[in-house]
Amino acid sequence: xxxxxxxxxxxxFGWLGTILAAIFFGSNYVVVKKFPVxxxxxxxxxxxxxxxxxxxxxxxxxxxxxxxxxxLLGGSLWALGNVMVPTIIEYLGLGLAFLLWSIGNLLxxxxxxxxxxxxxxxxxxxxxxxNALGALVGIFSxxxxxxxxxxxxxxxTDDPNGIFEAEEQESDNESNYLFKETKHESIxxxxxxxxxxxxxxxxxxxxxxxxxxxxxxxxxxxGISAGILYGINxxxxxxxxENPQTPEYSNSDGPNDHNPMxxxxxxxxxxxxxxxxxxxxxxxxxxxxxxxxPETIFPAIISGMMWGxxxxxxxxxxxxxxIRVSQPIIVVLPMVISxxxxxxxxxxxxGKRNLILLSIGILLNIASVLLTVLSVAT
Numbered sequence: 001x002x003x004x005x006x007x008x009x010x011x012x013f014g015w016l017g018t019i020l021a022a023i024f025f026g027s028n029y030v031v032v033k034k035f036p037v038x039x040x041x042x043x044x045x046x047x048x049x050x051x052x053x054x055x056x057x058x059x060x061x062x063x064x065x066x067x068x069x070x071x072l073l074g075g076s077l078w079a080l081g082n083v084m085v086p087t088i089i090e091y092l093g094l095g096l097a098f099l100l101w102s103i104g105n106l107l108x109x110x111x112x113x114x115x116x117x118x119x120x121x122x123x124x125x126x127x128x129x130x131n132a133l134g135a136l137v138g139i140f141s142x143x144x145x146x147x148x149x150x151x152x153x154x155x156x157t158d159d160p161n162g163i164f165e166a167e168e169q170e171s172d173n174e175s176n177y178l179f180k181e182t183k184h185e186s187i188x189x190x191x192x193x194x195x196x197x198x199x200x201x202x203x204x205x206x207x208x209x210x211x212x213x214x215x216x217x218x219x220x221x222x223g224i225s226a227g228i229l230y231g232i233n234x235x236x237x238x239x240x241x242e243n244p245q246t247p248e249y250s251n252s253d254g255p256n257d258h259n260p261m262x263x264x265x266x267x268x269x270x271x272x273x274x275x276x277x278x279x280x281x282x283x284x285x286x287x288x289x290x291x292x293x294p295e296t297i298f299p300a301i302i303s304g305m306m307w308g309x310x311x312x313x314x315x316x317x318x319x320x321x322x323i324r325v326s327q328p329i330i331v332v333l334p335m336v337i338s339x340x341x342x343x344x345x346x347x348x349x350x351g352k353r354n355l356i357l358l359s360i361g362i363l364l365n366i367a368s369v370l371l372t373v374l375s376v377a378t
Contacts, residue, residue: 013320050304053308072266076270106231113322148349
């Protein structure tokens with residue numbers, strides 16, 4: 001084992017993990033910003049491969065840990081939430097989708113740590129009031145971000161090969177056969193399908209309303225579910241960390257010495273295995289013609305490695321500071337980082353109104369983090 005117990009359990013090391021997690025969570029998608037991802041299924045597999053590679057690095061650093069089977073569960077929970085994201089965005093749009101899974105993520109982790117749910121220890125802080133306010137302010141900031149209208153490039157800039165124009169060209173090229181609808185036509189077709197199907201049930205107004213908007217309802221349910229899955233995916237790790245000598249939570253012969261890196265490979269293997277299962281099913285459904293962009297493969301792997309670094313730091317922060325403290329900060333702070341990328345590098349957020357909303361959102365994020373930190377320090 002490379003690190004000693006005293007070093008890994010130091011509070012400053014937990015805060016360092018929190019900062020690094022926020023930076024990498026807020027930056028890992030930057031490397032794929034200019035590359036097409038299609039329907040996202042193949043992308044999530046290559047991203048999972050990058051995550052697994054980071055897990056192997058953590059394994060070497062930790063001194064070849066024993067396998068922790070609970071990590072497969074935790075990793076699979078996160079991967080399940082991640083694979084739902086493209087569908088959630090398709091049904092709800094990015095703004096509402098982001099709002100739902102962010103709130104679900106923050107509240108799930110905070111409630112588990114505050115009330116000792118799902119088998120984790122009930123965590124105490126110096127000021128429960130400040131801690132609760134920090135979480136609430138963080139949630140309020142999500143609503144502010146939803147009202148920001150980014151200035152995005154035209155769809156064609158993200159589609160350098162012009163494959164979304166296939167329906168106009170009526171091309172028989174096999175590489176374009178999946179893209180005979182534009183993004184906007186695809187969204188419109190969902191509404192038409194809903195209206196046509198729902199028209200059969202007009203006599204029952206309640207049933208008619210539910211059926212007509214069924215995809216929106218499904219998107220809301222999936223958005224909340226994804227947030228909950230994101231919030232609980234580290235619960236198996238937290239139980240293992242809090243019970244280092246309990247066989248129920250660890251198959252090792254001795255204590256884990258509170259080294260979070262020992263758990264990373266198990267968690268990340270769960271992510272990769274579940275992503276591989278999804279990719280296999282997807283490939284069968286697509287009749288061995290999955291949507292894969294060769295130019296996106298390497299950036300997706302790098303994005304996964306960056307995410308893996310962030311998640312490993314997240315585990316360190318969770319173990320040392322506790323879910324009640326680390327979860328709100330690491331869910332909220334990456335929004336500041338990603339917003340800075342959007343403003344400074346990609347110029348996506350422009351105009352007086354948007355910049356004012358962004359400033360308010362960042363100030364609320366900072367207030368949320370400070371309240372959470374003060375809840376421990378006071």
